[in-house]
Structure formats: C-alpha cells, structure tokens
Amino acid sequence: MIFTPLISKPDSVSAIMLKVLLALLPGIAMYVWYFGPAILVSITLASITALSTEALMLKLRRRPIAPFLKDNSALLTAWLLALSIPPLAPWWLVVVGTAFAIAIAKQLYGGLGNNPFNPAMVGYAVLIISFPMQMTHWLAPQGLVLTELSFTQQLDYIFQGVLPHSVTLDALTMATPLDTLKTHLHLDESVQQILNMTIYGQIGGHGSEMAAWGFLFGGLYLLAARIISWHIPVAYLGTLFVIAGIFHLVDPTHYVAPLFHWFSGAAILGAFFILTDPVSSPTTNKGRLIFAAGAAFLTYMIRTFGGFPDGVAFATLLMNISVPLIVLYTQPKVFGKKDKS
Amino acid sequence: MRKLNHFHGGIHPPSNKTQSTQVAIAHAPLPSKLIVPFHQHAGEIAKPVVQVGDHVLKGQLIGMPDGFVSSAVHAPTSGTITAIDLQLIAHPSGLPNLCATLIPDGKDEWVERKAVDYRDHSQPELQQLLRMNGVVGLGGAAFPSDVKLRIGKQKIKTLILNGAECEPYITCDDMLMRERANEIVQGAQMLRFMLDADEVLYGVEDNKPEAIAALQQAIKESNLNHDVVAIPTVYPGGSAKQLIRVLTGLEVPSGKLPTDIGVQCFNVATAYSVCRALAHGEPLLSRIITITGNVRRAQNFEALIGTPIDYLVALGEALSDTDGYIMGGPMMGIPLPSVHVPVVKATNCIIATSAKLFPQPQPSMPCIRCTRCVEACPADLQPQDLYWFAQSKEFGKAQKFSLFDCIECGACSYVCPSHIPLVQYYRFAKSEIRAREHDKQLADQARVRHEFREHRFEREKQEKADKLAAREAAAQAAKLASTQPLTPQQLAEQADLEARREHIREVAQSSVENTAVENTTERTGN
Ligand code: SF4
Ligand code: SF4
Numbered sequence: 104m105i106f107t108p109l110i111s112k113p114d115s116v117s118a119i120m121l122k123v124l125l126a127l128l129p130g131i132a133m134y135v136w137y138f139g140p141a142i143l144v145s146i147t148l149a150s151i152t153a154l155s156t157e158a159l160m161l162k163l164r165r166r167p168i169a170p171f172l173k174d175n176s177a178l179l180t181a182w183l184l185a186l187s188i189p190p191l192a193p194w195w196l197v198v199v200g201t202a203f204a205i206a207i208a209k210q211l212y213g214g215l216g217n218n219p220f221n222p223a224m225v226g227y228a229v230l231i232i233s234f235p236m237q238m239t240h241w242l243a244p245q246g247l248v249l250t251e252l253s254f255t256q257q258l259d260y261i262f263q264g265v266l267p268h269s270v271t272l273d274a275l276t277m278a279t280p281l282d283t284l285k286t287h288l289h290l291d292e293s294v295q296q297i298l299n300m301t302i303y304g305q306i307g308g309h310g311s312e313m314a315a316w317g318f319l320f321g322g323l324y325l326l327a328a329r330i331i332s333w334h335i336p337v338a339y340l341g342t343l344f345v346i347a348g349i350f351h352l353v354d355p356t357h358y359v360a361p362l363f364h365w366f367s368g369a370a371i372l373g374a375f376f377i378l379t380d381p382v383s384s385p386t387t388n389k390g391r392l393i394f395a396a397g398a399a400f401l402t403y404m405i406r407t408f409g410g411f412p413d414g415v416a417f418a419t420l421l422m423n424i425s426v427p428l429i430v431l432y433t434q435p436k437v438f439g440k441k442d443k444s
Numbered sequence: 445m446r447k448l449n450h451f452h453g454g455i456h457p458p459s460n461k462t463q464s465t466q467v468a469i470a471h472a473p474l475p476s477k478l479i480v481p482f483h484q485h486a487g488e489i490a491k492p493v494v495q496v497g498d499h500v501l502k503g504q505l506i507g508m509p510d511g512f513v514s515s516a517v518h519a520p521t522s523g524t525i526t527a528i529d530l531q532l533i534a535h536p537s538g539l540p541n542l543c544a545t546l547i548p549d550g551k552d553e554w555v556e557r558k559a560v561d562y563r564d565h566s567q568p569e570l571q572q573l574l575r576m577n578g579v580v581g582l583g584g585a586a587f588p589s590d591v592k593l594r595i596g597k598q599k600i601k602t603l604i605l606n607g608a609e610c611e612p613y614i615t616c617d618d619m620l621m622r623e624r625a626n627e628i629v630q631g632a633q634m635l636r637f638m639l640d641a642d643e644v645l646y647g648v649e650d651n652k653p654e655a656i657a658a659l660q661q662a663i664k665e666s667n668l669n670h671d672v673v674a675i676p677t678v679y680p681g682g683s684a685k686q687l688i689r690v691l692t693g694l695e696v697p698s699g700k701l702p703t704d705i706g707v708q709c710f711n712v713a714t715a716y717s718v719c720r721a722l723a724h725g726e727p728l729l730s731r732i733i734t735i736t737g738n739v740r741r742a743q744n745f746e747a748l749i750g751t752p753i754d755y756l757v758a759l760g761e762a763l764s765d766t767d768g769y770i771m772g773g774p775m776m777g778i779p780l781p782s783v784h785v786p787v788v789k790a791t792n793c794i795i796a797t798s799a800k801l802f803p804q805p806q807p808s809m810p811c812i813r814c815t816r817c818v819e820a821c822p823a824d825l826q827p828q829d830l831y832w833f834a835q836s837k838e839f840g841k842a843q844k845f846s847l848f849d850c851i852e853c854g855a856c857s858y859v860c861p862s863h864i865p866l867v868q869y870y871r872f873a874k875s876e877i878r879a880r881e882h883d884k885q886l887a888d889q890a891r892v893r894h895e896f897r898e899h900r901f902e903r904e905k906q907e908k909a910d911k912l913a914a915r916e917a918a919a920q921a922a923k924l925a926s927t928q929p930l931t932p933q934q935l936a937e938q939a940d941l942e943a944r945r946e947h948i949r950e951v952a953q954s955s956v957e958n959t960a961v962e963n964t965t966e967r968t969g970n
Contacts, residue, residue: 106868108854109774109795109802110457110612114816114861116809174809216810216862332815381814386828437846438451438685438823439698 116215119330120175126325127182127376130317134186137244137310141190141257145197146182152201153181160210176215180204183223183377187369187416188230191242191252191276194261196234200226220423221383224416231411239412240276244310247301250274280308281368282412284359293356298363307366315371322375334391335384336374340365342399350407364403368413373402377415383423389433390426398422446645446673449693451686453822454678455855457612457775459651463742464615464734469623471746472759478520478546478750479786480506481533485580486587487513489542498525501555503727506544509575515588516578518727520748523548534753534771534778534785543786546750557725562634567593570638570722577721578728578789583682583711584772586790589718592708593638601706602692603641605632605715607648607655608675608682611773614793616732617712619744621648621655624716625662627723631715633668634722639708644670646712647687649677679775680853684709686822698849728789735760737770737795747787753794754783762796770795774802775854809862817856817866823849827856831866834873839880842873850874 134142157177161168171177181201188197204226212218231238245251250270252260259265266272278286280302287297297303304312325331347361364370369377378384378398385394398418405414483489490507494500500519507517519525527545535541562570571590580586583606605628609617621628636644648656659672675681675690685696687709694705702709710718713732720726729749733756736742740761747756753769770777771791780794817827825846833842850870857866 106779106865107770107772107775107777108857108867109770109777109797110858111805111863112455112457112859112861114859115806115863116812116861119812119814119861170807170809176812214810216812381812384813386813386815386818386826434826434845435824437698437825437849438689439695439700439849440846441695 116176117174120179122328122330123179123325123376124175124182126321126330127186127318129320130314130372131182131186133310133314133317134190137313138190138242139245139251139257140254141242141261142185144258144261145185145188145190145192148194148197149181149185149201150178152198153177153205156202156205157210160206161214164210164214166214171215174215177205177209180209180222180226183372184226186372187223187227189238189241189276191240191257191260192237193264196230196237200230203229216382218382219426221377221380221419224377224419224423227416228420231416239278239282240272241279243275243277243302244308247277247309277302279368279412280311281406285406285412288357294359295356298359306362312366315366318371318375322371325375325379331375331379332388332391334388335379335395338392338395339374339378339399340370342396343370343403346400346403350403358407364406368406369415370402373398373415373419377419378422383419383426385426385430385433387430387433387435389435390429393429393433394422394426397425446671446691448673448675449690450676451681451689451822452824453818453820453855454681454686455820455858456677457679457858459677460612460736461615461618461651464613464736464744465618467743469619469732469744469746470759472748472751472756474521474548474550474552474748475751475755476548477752478523478548478748479531479533479543479752480517480520480546480750481531481541481543481786481788482507482517483533483541484517484586484749484788484790485515485578486585487511487515487591490514490517492528492542492544494519494525494528494544496525496528499523499549500525500546501553503555503557503729505576505727509588513588513591514575515580515590516576516727517544518578518729519544519546520729520750521546521548522551522553532782532785533788534780534791538781559725560722562637562722567638570634574718574721577717577726579714579717579721580728580789581711582713582717582731582789582792584776584790584792586788589710589714592710593635595639595703595708598703599706600639600641600703600708601643602708603632603636603639603644604688604691604707604709605644605646605712606682606684606687606709607646607652607659607712608687609652610649610677610679610682611775611777611793612679613736613795614734614773615736616734616744616792618652618655619734620713620716620732621652622658625655625658626666627719628712628715629659629662629666629668629670630723631717631719632670632710632712633666634718635708635710635715641708644668645691646670646672647675647682647691648672649681650674651677679855680822680851683822683851683853685851698846731787731789731791733787733791734793735796736793738763738766738798738801739796749787749789751787752784753780753787753791756787756794757783757796760794760796763798765798765800766796767799768797770797775858776852805865806863808864811860811862811864814861816859816861820855820859822853822855823851825850827866830873831864831869834869837876839873839877843877847873847877 154177158168161171184201184204204222208220208222208225209218256267284297302309306312326333343364344361347364350358351360378395385391401418401421402414405411405417488511491510493508494506501522504519505516506519509516523546525544526547530540531543533541571593575590579589607617607621632644646659656672656674663670673691680686688702688707689695696702696705717728730746732744732746734744735756745756769780769783771780772793811828813828821827829845830842830847852867854867
C-alpha cells in the first residue's frame, strides 16, 4: 500500500549522528595534539564496547539489530563518554562505564529515542561515584611533567596496569584545571596566583582549552548544518557567563572569570554536544532555554561549591529529570489558537 | 508592494512542475464511455433525475442537488445513459458510489444554454444558478461554491483567489492562469460582487511568473482593481488558512471559518467555472488535470468529468514500470483504488508512480525527538507528541494537544529523519476519535431510551400496586361491613386473592430493587 507523502527529505538518524561524530573530530584532534594518542585508545575501546553491548541488548530485547547498530547513536554515546574519562585510565573503566551507559541508561529504558537521561552522562556519573580515584587522575598535557610515556608504554598501562620501572602514576597525571583551582582556593590562594601555575593556559587549562576550541568549532558546524538549534548552546554558555561574571565582579580573588568556565571542563562539549542530545532534552524552544539555563546554573554551583571536579554531567542529569515538566509548561500556541478572542 | 506575512514552518520539496508545463493544455478526445458519479462534492449526494435508457444532451441535468450542502451533476456530453449503479470511484474510503454510465453519441450536442449578466440578479438567484450549474471548489475539497457564498450578515473584507498551487507536480491551476486568465478574472469579479468584498487578492507562488503576468495583464485589460500577490514558494502555502495568513496577517481561529474574520477563499479554477456558468450558461462539465510522474508525456488535459483515468493515463503514455497512481499531489494525494475510476470534479492531478520515481520509504526508526517536524509544522503543533499519543492510543491527550488542528499536510513526515509515517498515525487517531464519539452518542441515546422505559415500567407497577391496594381496602371494608359469615367458597377465593397480591407485591419489590442496583452500577461505571 502506498501512502502520502510519497516523498521525503533524504535524511536519516544515522546521517545526523554521523555528522555529530564528525563535529567531534576537531576537538579530538586537539586533544591528541596536546595529550598524546591515549584518548584514541579510549575512544576505540568505548566504541567496541558500545556496539557489542547494544547488539547484545537488542538481541535480548528481540529487536532488529542491524538497523539500530547502523544508527550511530551508540557510537556517539561511546565517544562522549570516552572524552569525559581520563585518557590514561585502566581499560575496564571505559568498558564498565560504556556498557552501563548503553545497557542500563539506554536499552533498559527502551533503546533509541526512549532514554530520559543522557546515557553518556549516566555512565560518567556511575564511574565517578564508584571509582573516584581513577576518574580524577588526568593525564598531564605533554611538556608539563618530567616523565612522559611512549604510546606503547601507555598501552601497557591501560591494558595491564604496568608502568615502566620507577615511574609512578602521580608523576604522570594531575588533577584537572577545575579541580586544581578548587583545591588551591581552599588553601586560601587567590585566583590570580593559582592561574599562574603551568597547567593553566591562556583562558582555561593548558591543552584542554585548545580541545575546547576544537569542540566549539565542531559545535558551530552543527549549528550551521542545522543539526542543533541555537537555543541550548546560547542559553547555556550565556547563563554560565552571567552567573560566573556576577561572582567574579563581586569577588575576583575567589571567583574565576567567566571565560575560564567556558573553556575548562566539559562546558563547551556540554553546550553543543551533550545537552543538545535531542532525546533527553526538551522539544520546545522556550523549554530549551530554560533547560540550558538551569543546567548552567547547576554547573556553576557544583563546580564552585560542590564536591565534584566538574558539574556538567550532574547538571545535565538533574535537568533531564525536569524535561517533561518543562515541555508541558512551554507548549507553543497552536495556529488559530493564538489570541484568546 | 503589499507587506506579506508568513506562517510557521513549511518545507521546500523539489517542485517537479516543469515537466508538465512545457506544452499547452490539450483537450482530451471524447472517450467511448463516461462514468459520472452523483456524489462528486462535499455534502449530500445529488438525486438522479434520469433513467437508464434516457438520451441526454451535453449539459443536461442528471443529478438534482438534494439538501443544503449539495450540488448538481450534469451529462458531460450527449449520449445515452446505460446504467445507474454503484461503481468504484476515487475516494479515500475506497467505497463504491452511485454513478451514471453514459455512452456518448459523438455529436456533443448541447442543451439550451442561458448566459446571464450577474449584475441583474440578486445574490440568492446567483447562488441558485451556481448550485444548479454544479459549481464546486476545484482546489480539492469540492465544497459547493454557493454554500460558501451564503454568508448571511457577515461582512467580507477580502476575497482571496487561491492560485498558490503549492504541491509538487501539480500544474493545472498554473496552466489555467497562463491560458485563461481573463475568465478567471471575470469569475473573480462575479464572486466579489456576490460577496460584496472590499478587495480582491490573488495569491500565486512566485515560482509561476507566467501565471502572475497573465493575471496582471487580464486585470489591466478589464480595468479592475484586483491585486495579484506573488507569495513565497513554500509548502503548504496554498492551504487556505496559511494563504490567508500570508496575505492578510490574520489567523483563522481554530474551529472557525475564514468568513468569521472577513475573508473568503476560492480556487482560481473555481472562479473560472463561475465565469463559465454565469457568463456562458455552461455547467461544470470538464476540468484541467495534470498527468505527470512516471509518464512519457507529462501534460495538462482538459477532460470531461467521468472520463476514465486509464484513458487519460494512456494519453500521457505511462511508462511500463508504473506501479500505481495517485490522485492529487505527492504530499496529500490519495492512492487510486483502480485506474479505471473516473475523473471527478476534485481530480486535479494524476501521478503515475514507480519504484524508481518514488522509492519505498526506508523502514521507520523510533522518534529521536529531534523536532524537525516541529520546525516544519505549519499549524504550530508538536507532531512528535501527537505521534506518541496516537501510537500509544492516548486519544484524549492527542485531542488536548490539538490533533484536530492538524491539516494533514505531511510536512512533518517529509522531514522526519526516522521516516515515521506520521500523517498515517494522525489519520488513524482522528478516525478512532470520531468513531468513539459516534459510539458514545449512540450509547447516550440508548441510555436515555433505557432510562425512560425503566421509568415507565416503574410508574405502571406503582399504578397497579395502588389499584390493588385500593381494591384490597374496599374488600376489607366490605368484609367488616358484612355481618354475614363468609361461605367457604368465598373464604377460599379471598385466601387465593391474598396470596396473589402477596406474590405481586414481592415481584414488584424485587424488580424495583434490581433497577436501583442497575442504576447505581451504571452511574459508578461511568
Ligand atoms: S521529525 Fe521524526 S524523529 Fe524527529 S521529532 Fe519529529 S517525529 Fe521524532
Ligand atoms: S501533517 Fe499535521 S502535524 Fe504534520 S506538519 Fe502538517 S499540520 Fe503539522
């Protein structure tokens, strides 16, 4: 039976997801440039885990496997999660996080299109709560620490947990720029003193700020290609800027400048790639503004006053919960129902 | 330049119109058989006024309008009526309909035609003339035009002639405007007269420059102050409510008619038939139809109503891999149940389909809430939510989220990256809701009837019981009054009577209780 419309735009879920994956590449390239190729190992590990978990779950749920593996959505979850985990982490960390994200946060909720929470962020949250130690040892940017591992040595550590003789993990890794800032602020140092440390770059963390530029670039491509709408990134970064700006203006020695917040942690990645996940974000434009503004507020609060190194993941998950309510109260007026008269 | 407004959403599908605008409108030769349905318009079916075996002339009335919303049907050519029976026609329901089969005699001999000067007639007279000439909207809905002119005391500010023709492939209005602009303009002037409208606007999409120029030329020649407005080409810009919004900035409130906001809309081809009907005395016997799609010669034909579609398709030389036909455009058209169905007044376009031209849709994926459908929806709906409610059969919610404001334009399906046949779900939900409402009405009526009957039973029972009681009292009194001892026979009769009374009382009592129980369960069940 044929039915109308007979024609449709040549587009597909898998093409959309593929474009998002492509948009991540500039940021990933920057990452590799500054931190070495270890991140590629995590991305590969995560991708393999995601696809096999997805296939297994689809089989258990008796759903067709091929079309869903081809939709690229599991890969996207994998990449986003890999980018949130320290690159020099034991292999099982990536595997456990990704498998949890796909099996529990995505498939158990009904698979593609049905997950109320962003799966990658669920994976991250589970890891940081269960393995806080492993999750906070970030690989230092190249050139900042004395000891550096070759790629094969990195692989040895990732897969077998062996480091070269007389090298300790602490010598290779450091806390993230956001984490360092928080710790040193507790030691009563001023923002200005802290930012003079070598791990800081022009705006944010050395190296990580460049990755953020890469993600910003990819994000702008997503906007231009109309894969995402402007509402979430603009409301998120705008709100983050305003809140950070107010605190900074009032007390610049204790509150870091707004641009620092943009370019450290997962703020840019979150604004363009994580919060914009269509499935777990609101479907109304007004709702998107509220959702993103709320996420920015929570991000700032968690970063500044909370106990976790970054706030993007928890902010995302908390706002994910409120999506149905936000959508319900931001319904646009239907044609012909605009004026009350 | 008029300031144009816009409506939310809309899409830009490939127009595919050039194929069928290369050559002028051709007259389809007389086919050997015509099948003329009596129900080609919205409203009541016309009543046949001819019999099998009758010889009819071209333009002779064969179906009399019956009811307020109805329209006349005429013999498209001279010939003999050979059958009046149920035949398959192109209708979404797919049900057969009453049709007259006419075998042309080849003479194409007219009945007497009576042209009128519209200025000499009152509005009711003109409305009657249009009704008796079978003039209906040619844009697709085939709504009787006279009904749209009965506006009562409403003041019409703007008369809009719809020449937008926003659906891909269809070019019949475009070609009509190019070739017969003068009659369109005359017809528009007649409609304006009948509506007493302040202004006349033609809405034509800017991808039809020839049509726009032709209309402008015709208006200039007849010295009228009509205004041709080139509107942006965006689907569904030709949908009445969206067109009104673009041209006037007004939004027809949900559930209201354009006339409620002082606007009335007619298709340009309808204006053409109005002119033919009044100025030439010709009923609506033919129309322009685009034959396109998987054919060798895509072209517009002027064909008699009742012409079998396979006949037209043959004129367009459908290619061998054709696997079906659509009546209407690729966005909103309906698949033809058979290629043997006849042309009706609503037939604007026939598209031959093939797997190559219109590939099978890819299997649909779950909705990823990407809101591309929201961005495309001209009715400002949330198609993804409506889809969710429809597929989970939450019809109440679908209705609350304005399902019935959906115009089924298909823009949402067009853009959906998950290839979900969204419109199918909306049609399904709408028909389910309508069916349920119908059922509920029937049930309500039945309940009222039932309650009424119960009430009557009870009253009758009560009356009987009262009578019995009265008689009993009388008997008692008689017994007391009588000093005579009763005979054994009388005693026996009395005992029998008592027993019967007791029994009746019991029965009455228990049935009253039962009804009470029924009533309460019914109420709590509601
Ligand atoms: S376009 Fe399709 S996938 Fe996207 S929100 Fe609408 S229905 Fe869902
Ligand atoms: S079919 Fe209905 S829901 Fe879809 S775009 Fe058209 S009006 Fe909106």
